[in-house]
Amino acid sequence: MNWNWDVAKDFLPDLLDGLVITLEATALGSVLAFALGLVWAMAFRSPSRFVRWPVSAVVEFIRNTPLLVQLFFFFYVLPTWDIKFSALTTGVIALGLHYSTYTAEVYRAGIDGVPVGQWEAATALSLSRGRTWLAVILPQAIRRVVPALGNYVIAMLKDSPMLALIGVVDMLQTARAEGSSSFNYIEPFTMVGIAFIVIAYPASLLMRALERRLGH
Amino acid sequence: MATETDHTNPAVDGSELIRFDQVTKRFGDNVVLDNLDFSVSSGKHVTLIGPSGSGKTTILRLLMTLLKPDEGTIKVDGDYLTHEDKGGKLVPAGEKHTREVRKKIGMVFQQFNLFPNMRVLRNITEAPVHVLGLDKDEAEVRARELLDLVGLGDKCDAYPTQLSGGQQQRVAIARALAMRPQVMLLDEVTSALDPELVAGVLDVLRDIAHTTDITMLCVTHEMNFARDISDDVLMFDSGRVIESGPPEKIFTEPEHERTREFLSAVL
Numbered sequence: 255m256n257w258n259w260d261v262a263k264d265f266l267p268d269l270l271d272g273l274v275i276t277l278e279a280t281a282l283g284s285v286l287a288f289a290l291g292l293v294w295a296m297a298f299r300s301p302s303r304f305v306r307w308p309v310s311a312v313v314e315f316i317r318n319t320p321l322l323v324q325l326f327f328f329f330y331v332l333p334t335w336d337i338k339f340s341a342l343t344t345g346v347i348a349l350g351l352h353y354s355t356y357t358a359e360v361y362r363a364g365i366d367g368v369p370v371g372q373w374e375a376a377t378a379l380s381l382s383r384g385r386t387w388l389a390v391i392l393p394q395a396i397r398r399v400v401p402a403l404g405n406y407v408i409a410m411l412k413d414s415p416m417l418a419l420i421g422v423v424d425m426l427q428t429a430r431a432e433g434s435s436s437f438n439y440i441e442p443f444t445m446v447g448i449a450f451i452v453i454a455y456p457a458s459l460l461m462r463a464l465e466r467r468l469g470h
Numbered sequence: 471m472a473t474e475t476d477h478t479n480p481a482v483d484g485s486e487l488i489r490f491d492q493v494t495k496r497f498g499d500n501v502v503l504d505n506l507d508f509s510v511s512s513g514k515h516v517t518l519i520g521p522s523g524s525g526k527t528t529i530l531r532l533l534m535t536l537l538k539p540d541e542g543t544i545k546v547d548g549d550y551l552t553h554e555d556k557g558g559k560l561v562p563a564g565e566k567h568t569r570e571v572r573k574k575i576g577m578v579f580q581q582f583n584l585f586p587n588m589r590v591l592r593n594i595t596e597a598p599v600h601v602l603g604l605d606k607d608e609a610e611v612r613a614r615e616l617l618d619l620v621g622l623g624d625k626c627d628a629y630p631t632q633l634s635g636g637q638q639q640r641v642a643i644a645r646a647l648a649m650r651p652q653v654m655l656l657d658e659v660t661s662a663l664d665p666e667l668v669a670g671v672l673d674v675l676r677d678i679a680h681t682t683d684i685t686m687l688c689v690t691h692e693m694n695f696a697r698d699i700s701d702d703v704l705m706f707d708s709g710r711v712i713e714s715g716p717p718e719k720i721f722t723e724p725e726h727e728r729t730r731e732f733l734s735a736v737l
Contacts (some may be wrong), residue, residue, distance in 0.1 A: 375583035378534050379597035379649060380573050389596060393587040 261441040265432050269445055272428035277453075279345055279424060280411045286350025287410065288403065291357030296387065298362055317355035322416055324348045329420040345417035353410050360402045364395035401465035408454050408461070425449055486545075487512040487653060487685050488533065493542035495528055495709075502528045504709035505542070510702075512652070515679050515686040517696040517717070520706030521732060526689040530655040533687070534577045535568055546571050547652060573601070576651030580658040582638040584630040584645070590617070591626040594645045602649065609648070616644035620674045636667030640674055647678070654678075656688040660695075668692070675699065693737055697721055705729045 297309040316324070325348040329341070339347065368391050376386040415426035423431075429442035488510040495503040502525045510516050518526040531537045532544060535551065543560065544551040549571045554563040563571075584593050594613035598604040604612075617623050620640035622633075630638050639659055646654060656675065660668045672695045679686060679699040690696055696703060696717060703720040705713040705728070713726040721737075724730050 369581075369583075371579060371581050371583035372585065374534075374536050375579065375585065377536060377572075378575075378577040378579075379645070380569050380601045381597055382569075382600070385600050389600070390585050390587070394585075397587070 256440075257444075258438065258441060261436070261438045262445060265429075265438075265442050265445060268428040268432060269425060269442070269449065272423060272425035272446075273449055275342065275422060276411070276414050276424040279342060279349065279414045279417055279422065280407065282346040283349030283353065283410050283414070284407045286346060287353035287357045287406065290350060290354035291361055292392075294354060294358035295361035295365060298358070299365065313355045313358055316352060321348065321352045321413060322419070324352055325416055325420055341417070341421045345414075345420060345422050349410055349413065349417070353406055356406050356409075357403055360399045360406070361395065363402075364397075364399035365391060367398055368394045398468060401461045401468065404461040404464065405458070408457050411454055411457075412450065485512050486510075487514075487547055488687070489545040490529070490532075491543045491545070493532065493539045493544060495525070495532065495537065496540050502709050503532075503539075506709065506711070508704065508711055508714075510653075510685060510687060512685055513683045514701045515688065515699045516702045516704060517688045517690060517700040518704050518706055519690070519693070519696065519720075519732070524706040525709040526706050527657055530577065530657050530687060530689060533575055533653070533655060535572055547574055573649065574652040575655060576646035576649050576653070577655040577657065578639070578642050578646050578659045580661050582630070582635070582642045582662070584638055584642055586630050588629075589626070590622070590628050590630065590633070590641050593630065593641060594648045597645070598648050613644070613648060616647055617641070619647075619677075620644045621670070634667060635663045636670045639663065639667075639671045643671075643674055643678070647684075651684065653685045653687060656686060656690065658689050658691065660690070660692055691736060693721065693733070705732070707732075 294309055294313050297305050300306050300309075325345065328339075328344045328348050332339070332344070372390055372394065373386065376390050381390065414424060417424050418427035418430065421427075425446045429446045432442040433439040486509050490506050490508050493503055493506045494501065502523075506525075506529075518529060520526055528537065532539055533546070533551070538552055543553055550560065550563065551571050552563050552568065553560045554567050584590075585596070588596065591610060591613050594616060595604075595606065595609040598609040598612065599606055614623065614626065617626060620643055622637055622640055622644070625633060625637065625641070630641065633641065643659075659675070660671055663671065672692060676695070676699055678684065686699070688696070688699070700717045702714060703717050704711050705720060705724070705726065707728050713720065713724060713729050720729065721733065724733060
């Protein structure tokens with residue numbers, strides 16, 4: 255094994271460009287996953303089964319098909335229906351949608367964990383349904399599940415290299431490009447791996463600490 | 471106390487405020503309320519006593535619409551609670567109708583059920599602002615008055631978990647009063663409290679009972695308290711009212727054998 259520091263140094267700027275894209279995809283994907291997941295979780299609690307059933311079916315379908323299939327579907331099929339997004343936007347939508355089916359379960363657990371007395375107190379005060387969710391239930395439910403949501407952000411970060419397969423120039427893609435142009439593979443791929451560890455490991459430590467703090 | 475003068479209760483003349491008509495409630499095969507008829511006049515303080523499982527709490531929960539009756543109707547201040555009168559026909563009420571009727575009712579729970587994510591003051595102002603449409607400043611002024619009334623004027627900025635059980639329950643009472651209800655439902659409000667904290671809560675309720683014209687419907691095991699505040703005591707057994715009357719009568723010379731047994735067990 256021969257590690258060449260010069261190659262590593264040359265690759266660093268590209269890596270950082272790729273890192274920005276990776277973080278961007280993860281951050282935007284997370285925002286989408288958090289928002290959509292919340293919509294699914296609230297729909298699971300809808301009084302109408304015409305809301306509950308279709309939403310449950312769609313969520314199960316998305317969760318039980320591979321992210322990569324969804325990614326390719328969005329990237330290759332949507333444009334044929336004249337729905338066109340950039341590769342990055344497509345990737346963010348696929349990541350966010352896929353992970354929203356997991357965050358929905360996390361929210362569901364959080365919502366179920368709010369004591370029934372809280373719903374009853376809200377009823378006794380005649381709070382509207384919207385106000386009950388917004389002011390009473392969600393603040394308590396979300397607080398409990400922040401660490402679990404954080405863990406899905408880390409998982410999403412580690413799934414983000416899939417976006418390279420539809421041409422998003424994330425960290426992995428920059429490493430592939432470096433390899434194919436200079437035939438140096440060790441340095442770029444190693445550095446990509448290290449970059450993931452450097453972000454993901456402290457993040458998971460942070461989530462564990464949060465879990466301890468919010469736990470009982 | 472501000473609510474006393476503010477509290478314009480149009481039906482304080484002793485007219486019928488609550489009426490249960492042939493109400494039946496079952497949980498599975500268990501008949502908790504059995505064709506129950508009873509009514510409460512405006513301004514009265516009525517205590518429901520009886521062995522656990524006799525349906526007392528179910529009555530409060532039906533009134534608060536936390537449960538729906540299987541049969542029969544409930545009227546509050548002349549309006550059906552869970553039904554609507556549509557062209558002479560009684561149909562199940564929509565959410566909006568129920569919410570309007572429900573606004574006349576406040577409830578204090580055994581487990582307090584304060585909102586732990588809000589400070590004490592906001593626990594009290596949340597519903598007046600978002601349900602009654604009160605201005606935030608006005609709601610806060612009223613909330614502070616109510617907190618003074620329950621002896622917790624210095625706890626506005628505390629979170630519920632920083633308070634003792636007795637203090638939390640007094641905040642819960644203030645929160646219910648802030649909605650200016652015509653009826654207060656008190657569901658075993660001291661049962662979850664340490665013994666030394668019970669008196670403080672009961673003192674507050676006595677004060678409210680004696681200085682306001684709010685109708686009270688109270689489920690309690692505190693017989694001395696029931697004797698102090700009640701105009702009427704209803705003795706429940708197996709989903710029926712088996713005896714009712716003023717506290718002096720029920721507690722000293724009950725007619726029914728079951729009442730005697732029950733009272734000798736709890737007094």
